[in-house]
Amino acid sequence: MRNQFVMSLMASVAVMVSSPILQGQEPAAPIPDLSGPWTRGQGGFGSSLSLSDPRMQKRGNEDDIPYQPWAREKTLSQRTSTGPQAQYYNSTNPQMWCDPVGAPAVYGWPQKTEFVQTPKAVYILYEYGVRYRIVWLNSKHPEDPDPQYWGHSIGWYENGDTLVVDTVGLNDKVWLDEAAHPQTEQMHMIERYKRVDRDNMRLDLTLDDPGAYTRPWSTFRNFSRSDAQFLRYQWECTVREVQAHTDTLAAPALAPGTPASLVSPDKLPAAK
Amino acid sequence: MHRSITSAVVLASMMAGAAILAAQTAAPPPLRSFLPIGRPANLPPSAVPDLSGDWALGVGGIGQSLSAADPGGRMRGKEPDIEYLPWALAKMMADVPPTGPDARFETNTDPNMHYCEPAGVGRIYNWPAKTRFVQTPEAVYLIHEVGPTARIVWLNRDHPEDPDPQYWGTSIGWYENGDTLVVDTIGFNDRTWLDQVAHPHTDRLHFIERYTKVSDTIEIRMTIDDPGAYAKPWPGRRNLRKSDTGFFRYQWPCSVRDNNENYQKVGAPGNPGATTFK
Numbered sequence: 001m002r003n004q005f006v007m008s009l010m011a012s013v014a015v016m017v018s019s020p021i022l023q024g025q026e027p028a029a030p031i032p033d034l035s036g037p038w039t040r041g042q043g044g045f046g047s048s049l050s051l052s053d054p055r056m057q058k059r060g061n062e063d064d065i066p067y068q069p070w071a072r073e074k075t076l077s078q079r080t081s082t083g084p085q086a087q088y089y090n091s092t093n094p095q096m097w098c099d100p101v102g103a104p105a106v107y108g109w110p111q112k113t114e115f116v117q118t119p120k121a122v123y124i125l126y127e128y129g130v131r132y133r134i135v136w137l138n139s140k141h142p143e144d145p146d147p148q149y150w151g152h153s154i155g156w157y158e159n160g161d162t163l164v165v166d167t168v169g170l171n172d173k174v175w176l177d178e179a180a181h182p183q184t185e186q187m188h189m190i191e192r193y194k195r196v197d198r199d200n201m202r203l204d205l206t207l208d209d210p211g212a213y214t215r216p217w218s219t220f221r222n223f224s225r226s227d228a229q230f231l232r233y234q235w236e237c238t239v240r241e242v243q244a245h246t247d248t249l250a251a252p253a254l255a256p257g258t259p260a261s262l263v264s265p266d267k268l269p270a271a272k
Numbered sequence: 273m274h275r276s277i278t279s280a281v282v283l284a285s286m287m288a289g290a291a292i293l294a295a296q297t298a299a300p301p302p303l304r305s306f307l308p309i310g311r312p313a314n315l316p317p318s319a320v321p322d323l324s325g326d327w328a329l330g331v332g333g334i335g336q337s338l339s340a341a342d343p344g345g346r347m348r349g350k351e352p353d354i355e356y357l358p359w360a361l362a363k364m365m366a367d368v369p370p371t372g373p374d375a376r377f378e379t380n381t382d383p384n385m386h387y388c389e390p391a392g393v394g395r396i397y398n399w400p401a402k403t404r405f406v407q408t409p410e411a412v413y414l415i416h417e418v419g420p421t422a423r424i425v426w427l428n429r430d431h432p433e434d435p436d437p438q439y440w441g442t443s444i445g446w447y448e449n450g451d452t453l454v455v456d457t458i459g460f461n462d463r464t465w466l467d468q469v470a471h472p473h474t475d476r477l478h479f480i481e482r483y484t485k486v487s488d489t490i491e492i493r494m495t496i497d498d499p500g501a502y503a504k505p506w507p508g509r510r511n512l513r514k515s516d517t518g519f520f521r522y523q524w525p526c527s528v529r530d531n532n533e534n535y536q537k538v539g540a541p542g543n544p545g546a547t548t549f550k
Contacts, residue, residue: 099527116406116413122417123406125422130390130440132415132422134520150420174528216535231424234438239387239528272442 030160032113032195034122036223037230040107041200044221047083047108048179049205051219056083056179064217071182078180094175098237101129102150102174103167103189104205107221115193116229117161122155122163127266128235137166145169147185158192165191176207184211199225303499305478310431310456311446319450321485323405323412323532329397330489332512336372338394338467338494338508345372345469355503360472369468374469381470383463388526390439392416392464393457393479394471394494397510403525405453405483412445412453418524425455435459437475448482455481466508474500488514 046054050062060067060076067075081091095101101109111127122135135155145152145168152169153268168247187209194202201223207218335343338346341353350364356364370380390494391399401417414423425445435442435458442459457479466473473496480495494508 003541024456094527094529097527097529099529100523100525116408118406121411123422125413130419130421134415146522149525158370233436234440236390236439238383240383240389242389 011046012093023073029157031117031157032161032163034117034193034195034201035114036201037114037228038201038223039112039224039226040110040222041222044203045107045205045219046175047177049104049177049181049207051221053179056080056085059083059085059119059179063218065181066214066217067211075180078161078175080178080180082178093178094173095181095237096239096242098100098129098239098242099173100131101126101237102149102170103133103191105175105177106131106205108178109235111235112226112228112230113223122165122217124165125230127231127233129237130234135163141166141168147171151187151189162194162195164191165193168193182212183207183209186211201225209241288522290321305457305458305497306499306505307478307480307495307497309478310444311456315446315448318447320407320447320451321451321453323407323453323483323485323490326402326404326515326517327490327512328515328517329400330511333511335466336369336398338471338496338510340507340509343509345369345374346376348372348469351506354471354506360501363372363472364470367465367472369469372469383465384526385461385531386528386532390421390462392439392466393423393441393460393481393494394466394508395468396421397465397512398468399472401522402515402519403512404519414539417520417522419459419518420523421528425453431456431458437461439464441477441479451485454485455483457481462500471496472501473498476500491533493545 013064038065039140045051047163048054048056048059048062050058050065052064053062059080060072060107078092079085079087081096082091106126109114109128113127114125116123116125120137122137123132124135131150133150133153135153136154139152139154141152147169147225149169150170151167153165154165155163155165158164168187170183170185170187170189172182172184174183175181187207190206190208192204194204196202202220203223204218204220205216207213277517320436336345337343337348337351339345339347339351339354342348342351349361366381367381368374368376368381370377370382370385384391384395390416396418397403399418403417404413404415406413407425408414411427412425414425415421423440424444425443427445431442431444431446437459438461440460441457443455443457445453445455448454458474458477460475460477460479462472462477464473467469476498477500478497480497482493484491484493490512492510493509494510495505496502496508497505
């Protein structure tokens with residue numbers, strides 16, 4: 001608390017110093033307190049980002065996802081691990097290899113999220129995978145960022161209640177959700193985290209990927225505050241456990257007794 | 273797989289032996305730790321050292337082994353500062369590291385490389401990547417580029433009574449002498465390697481880290497206190513130096529699929545272009 005107080009004190013001093021007299025600008029927006037931890041709330045997207053089809057019953061034919069033809073084909077060519085069309089043992093879900101889950105797919109999981117706000121950066125911590133992202137405040141995207149799983153994120157505050165996160169530099173290896181919606185390296189993702197009240201936060205998400213979709217599209221989800229300690233359980237994904245699980249259940253697509261089957265590339269289901 | 277069968281056999285014979293012993297005399301409970309766990313009572317108050325900045329592996333910090341006496345891993349299994357229990361020595365020597373003097377890359381048994389198992393508390397400092405410390409009044413967040421993953425060190429709490437075993441354990445911490453962050457961790461599982469040369473541990477591991485800031489360096493003094501694997505605690509060392517090359521520019525992810533693709537492409541010594549795990 002003391003640090004936060006010091007921070008906001010420093011912020012107000014900074015605001016006063018660089019006041020409109022000097023800069024001719026609006027004073028900086030007050031900083032909303034996003035401290036959680038946050039868990040899944042009611043409403044918004046589910047396993048699929050599609051608001052018209054959160055349970056993946058019309059995968060590839062959702063009326064609110066503006067696919068380019070190849071992106072629709074790619075979605076339909078993937079084998080999900082959950083939902084009505086799931087082929088768990090033969091799934092092409094990158095989570096079967098414990099690839100970094102990426103955002104927004106991480107929000108398809110029920111584990112908690114925490115924001116650590118500092119003057120220069122916001123760290124968004126995820127229990128799932130035990131991962132984090134950094135949102136750089138007062139910063140710019142690099143000219144030509146290398147594509148990576150979590151991309152390059154910058155952010156700023158708006159209206160005293162919202163953190164806006166702008167992300168580019170993403171790779172094309174992740175699924176956007178459990179429904180296997182693809183993204184390309186052209187993805188530009190805008191997230192608006194709004195603290196609605198003490199116990200509620202809302203994420204409005206805009207996906208702007210001219211490589212895969214014909215126009216930007218939007219979705220949202222709600223979070224509610226959790227009283228449980230953050231990271232009390234470490235939701236690590238390891239391929240050994242995926243294998244143990246699939247082998248125990250005698251996966252039909254994998255010969256029983258070949259525990260390396262998921263790791264051996266010639267036996268991997270095609271990913272692309 | 274073989275390892276778990278071997279350790280199951282070892283365990284079974286140990287249990288059988290223990291049962292015979294127990295019938296003769298009531299066996300004492302296994303030693304929980306050599307050193308006291310948690311925050312010492314009557315600790316004098318300390319100023320809070322400023323650990324901000326980006327910290328990379330420093331001179332003398334890069335090593336294969338955590339052993340303070342043998343950072344290069346050349347005396348693997350014969351380090352003067354490590355007293356192994358026999359099973360722990362046998363397990364380590366049966367494991368094949370991917371780097372260092374005993375490396376055989378193409379047949380390595382590294383759980384991180386095969387399965388993307390988490391690096392774990394000691395081994396995370398084996399990567400040539402950076403760490404940040406985000407200090408708040410309630411906790412210190414250890415933000416590692418490797419993974420990318422983060423640990424939380426709770427400052428004003430005690431350990432839970434009986435924590436479930438997990439990869440990163442459960443950590444509490446406090447400051448000492450105005451220059452040191454002490455991190456005390458229990459509640460580990462037994463799956464990670466402590467370092468690049470496969471030093472093993474059990475779920476009784478009590479891992480103590482002392483991060484001391486000395487101008488542009490953070491010295492990490494570790495204590496590996498695991499009566500399940502070692503006959504006495506042993507010291508581990510790493511140094512971090514301040515870095516100004518930017519944080520999180522490379523995200524050091526682990527993906528088994530990427531590992532396979534890369535090693536197929538790159539090949540490995542003695543096995544060009546055909547490295548598969550297993």
